[in-house]
Amino acid sequence: MVGQRLSGRVTKLVPFGAFVQVADGIEGLVHLSELSSVPVAAPEDVAEVGDQLTDFVAHVDPERRRLSLSRRHS
Incomplete structure (x- = not known):
């Protein structure tokens, strides 16, 4: 699953x-x-709630049920 490309909708923006x-x-x-790919000060600089984004799975933590995504593919 790591490296897989997924599309989804932004549901919430938080400072981090x-x-x-x-x-x-x-x-x-x-x-x-x-x-x-360039530093941004706030998520609002590049995304809004409701936006459709295509991201890559960067990390999966099944024990903590967490999925980390990235718009930058390494």
Whole structure:
């Protein structure tokens, strides 16, 4: 699943990034440092709630049920 490309809708912006719903009941976090290839001060600089984003799965933590996403693909 890491490296997989997913599309989803931004559901919430927080100071440290954006939450993106990639499937029913599944949200992942795109950290502020992963929202753009250039540094941004706030998630609002590059995304709004309701925006459709295509992200890559950067990390999966099944024990803590966390999904980390990135708009930058390494």
